[in-house]
Amino acid sequence: MVSFKCLAACGLAALPCLAAALPRPSCPDGLSKQTRAELTMQQVQQELGVLISPGSHIYSAEDQEFEELTLRYQAFRPPKIKLVVQVGKEEDVSAVISYADRNSVDFYVVNRGHGLPLSQGKFNGIQIDVGLLRNITIGEDGTSGLFQGGTFDQQVIDYLWERGYATSKQTTSSRDPVTDMHSHLQPRAAAPCVGMLGPGLGGGHGRLQNKHGLISDNMLKINAVLANGTTITVSADSHPDLFWAMRGAGHNFAAVTSFELKLYPRGPDTWYHKTYIFTEDKLERLFELLNGVDEEKNQTSHMLNFGFYFWNQAFDADKPVIQWDFTYIGPQADVEARLAPFDNLGPVNVTDANIPYPEILPATGTGLDDPMCAPGLNHVVGTAGTQLYNITTQRQIFDHFVGKSAAYPALAGTFVVMESYGVNGVVAKDPASSAFPMRDDYLLLQISVNYAPDASLDAAAVQWAREAVDMWNRGQPTRRPTTYVNYGLGDESLESIYGYEPWRLERLLSLKKAYDPHNKFRYYVPLVRDA
Structure with missing residues (x-):
C-alpha cells in the first residue's frame, strides 16, 4: 500500500x-x-x-x-x-x-x-x-419525530405526508437550482435533494414558518459529537447554552448525528401552485403588487411566493424574464381572487396545479432527478435581507443582470431569486431565545452566478455578486446589511451573519472557546476565521 x-x-x-x-x-x-x-x-x-x-x-x-x-x-x-x-x-x-x-x-x-x-x-x-443515516422515528404521541443526520427533504416530506404529518420546513426554497443552457433555464423554488439538518443549524426557512417558525425553532433535542469525539445530548435541559448556539450558528460547534423536531398535522390534502412568466416591462407593477401581498402576509398564513430573474429565450430572446411562483396551502378557489391582479398583469405564460404537496416538486421540475439537484457547477452567491421590495433597486438589479450577461455570455446561466415566506411564526419567537439573529428579514434576496468551472471567470463572477448585494443594501439605507448564513458566500462580515448586537458575538465566541477551543469546526462560515 x-x-x-x-x-x-x-x-x-x-x-x-x-x-x-x-x-x-x-x-x-x-x-x-x-x-x-x-x-x-x-x-x-x-x-x-x-x-x-x-x-x-x-x-x-x-x-x-x-x-x-x-x-x-x-x-x-x-x-x-x-x-x-x-x-x-x-x-x-x-x-x-x-x-x-x-x-x-x-x-x-x-x-x-x-x-x-x-x-x-x-x-x-x-x-x-452521514448519508446512510436516514432513519425517521415518530414519537408515540405524534408531536415530534427523531431524524437522523442523513435525512433529506424529499424523503422527509414523503415519509411524513403518508403518515399525516408535516414539519415546520416542508422544503425550503433551493439556494441554487442547477441549470443547463441558459436558453432553457428553468429555476424553481424547492430543493428536495437538500439535507434537513444543514439549513436547520442556520435557522432554516420553510413553507409553514408563518404558523410554526423556523426549523431551528422546532428543534427539541440534538444528539451531537464534539471536536474531541465526546457524544452529548443538547436541549433546553442538557447543555442549554450550546442548545442556544446550535440553533442559528450550529455549524461551528459540533457534528449532529440526529435531532428531534416538532411535528404537526399535515393540513389540506391538496395545495395550489401557480407559476407566472412576465417580460421585463411588467417589472415595476409586479413589485407593487408583491409589496401589497407582503404587507398583508401577517394575516396570510397559507400563501408564500418566490420569484426569479433568468434567461429563457422561449419567452424573450433579448432580455431575461421574470418568473413568479405562488404556493397556497389549500384549494384553488380560496386564493383565485387574490391572484387575479397577477392574472391581469399580462403574463406570457401561466401554469398551475392542484395536487398533494409531495407531487408539487416533480410536477414543477424540481424533483430529485431534475437538473436543479445536479452537482458540478460554480455558484458564486450573494444575499441580502429586507422587508419590502425597493422597486427602483429591483429595476437596477435587472438592468445590471442584462449588462453583465452581455459582457460575460458564459455567466448567462446566472439567476436572481427573491423569496417571501410568512413571518408570524418567526417574529413571535423571542429574538434572544436562539443564535438566529435576523427575524425581521421578511424577504430573502439572492444572486447566484452559475457557470461551468473556469478560473478565468471567477473574478467577474465574484464582482457581479458583490455589486448586486451592494445595490440591494443601498436600496434600504435605514437597515444594516444582513447575510442569511445558509445563502452567503461566507466572506461577509461576522456581524451581518451572526448579529449586530455585541452580546450575540460575545456569547457565541465564548461558547466556541468552551466547546471547540481548537476550532476544528471551521469550514462552514466560521465564527473564528483564519488569520
Missing part, C-alpha cells in the same frame, strides 16, 4: 501535513504515540476500521465510490477530500472524530454536499459521510 507521503507527489496531500499545523492531542489508545509521517491507507483501515461498525466503509481516491461521494453541488473552491468514511451508525461519527482528533487530522461532516461558502475550500482531510 502506497503511503500518503508518496500519494502527495501524485496530487494528494499527505494526512500528516495536516496534522503538523495543529497541537498534538492526547492519545488514550496509543495510536498517535508513533510518528504519523508514514500513515498509509492500510494503517488507517486497520486502526480506524476496527473502531467503526461493519456497515461503515472507508474509501480512498483509488476506489470507484470515491468520486461520487466527493462530488459536490458547489464546484467553486471545493474542499480537498483525501479520505471518505461513510458511517453506518451514529456512534461511528464519534469514533471517526476521536481518531481524527488523536492524529491531528482535519475532518468535515457531509450529508448531501450542498454547502456554498468559500471557507469549505480551506479544508484538507477526512470527509465523514
Whole structure:
C-alpha cells in the first residue's frame, strides 16, 4: 500500500501535513504515540476500521465510490477530500472524530454536499459521510419525530405526508437550482435533494414558518459529537447554552448525528401552485403588487411566493424574464381572487396545479432527478435581507443582470431569486431565545452566478455578486446589511451573519472557546476565521 507521503507527489496531500499545523492531542489508545509521517491507507483501515461498525466503509481516491461521494453541488473552491468514511451508525461519527482528533487530522461532516461558502475550500482531510443515516422515528404521541443526520427533504416530506404529518420546513426554497443552457433555464423554488439538518443549524426557512417558525425553532433535542469525539445530548435541559448556539450558528460547534423536531398535522390534502412568466416591462407593477401581498402576509398564513430573474429565450430572446411562483396551502378557489391582479398583469405564460404537496416538486421540475439537484457547477452567491421590495433597486438589479450577461455570455446561466415566506411564526419567537439573529428579514434576496468551472471567470463572477448585494443594501439605507448564513458566500462580515448586537458575538465566541477551543469546526462560515 502506497503511503500518503508518496500519494502527495501524485496530487494528494499527505494526512500528516495536516496534522503538523495543529497541537498534538492526547492519545488514550496509543495510536498517535508513533510518528504519523508514514500513515498509509492500510494503517488507517486497520486502526480506524476496527473502531467503526461493519456497515461503515472507508474509501480512498483509488476506489470507484470515491468520486461520487466527493462530488459536490458547489464546484467553486471545493474542499480537498483525501479520505471518505461513510458511517453506518451514529456512534461511528464519534469514533471517526476521536481518531481524527488523536492524529491531528482535519475532518468535515457531509450529508448531501450542498454547502456554498468559500471557507469549505480551506479544508484538507477526512470527509465523514452521514448519508446512510436516514432513519425517521415518530414519537408515540405524534408531536415530534427523531431524524437522523442523513435525512433529506424529499424523503422527509414523503415519509411524513403518508403518515399525516408535516414539519415546520416542508422544503425550503433551493439556494441554487442547477441549470443547463441558459436558453432553457428553468429555476424553481424547492430543493428536495437538500439535507434537513444543514439549513436547520442556520435557522432554516420553510413553507409553514408563518404558523410554526423556523426549523431551528422546532428543534427539541440534538444528539451531537464534539471536536474531541465526546457524544452529548443538547436541549433546553442538557447543555442549554450550546442548545442556544446550535440553533442559528450550529455549524461551528459540533457534528449532529440526529435531532428531534416538532411535528404537526399535515393540513389540506391538496395545495395550489401557480407559476407566472412576465417580460421585463411588467417589472415595476409586479413589485407593487408583491409589496401589497407582503404587507398583508401577517394575516396570510397559507400563501408564500418566490420569484426569479433568468434567461429563457422561449419567452424573450433579448432580455431575461421574470418568473413568479405562488404556493397556497389549500384549494384553488380560496386564493383565485387574490391572484387575479397577477392574472391581469399580462403574463406570457401561466401554469398551475392542484395536487398533494409531495407531487408539487416533480410536477414543477424540481424533483430529485431534475437538473436543479445536479452537482458540478460554480455558484458564486450573494444575499441580502429586507422587508419590502425597493422597486427602483429591483429595476437596477435587472438592468445590471442584462449588462453583465452581455459582457460575460458564459455567466448567462446566472439567476436572481427573491423569496417571501410568512413571518408570524418567526417574529413571535423571542429574538434572544436562539443564535438566529435576523427575524425581521421578511424577504430573502439572492444572486447566484452559475457557470461551468473556469478560473478565468471567477473574478467577474465574484464582482457581479458583490455589486448586486451592494445595490440591494443601498436600496434600504435605514437597515444594516444582513447575510442569511445558509445563502452567503461566507466572506461577509461576522456581524451581518451572526448579529449586530455585541452580546450575540460575545456569547457565541465564548461558547466556541468552551466547546471547540481548537476550532476544528471551521469550514462552514466560521465564527473564528483564519488569520
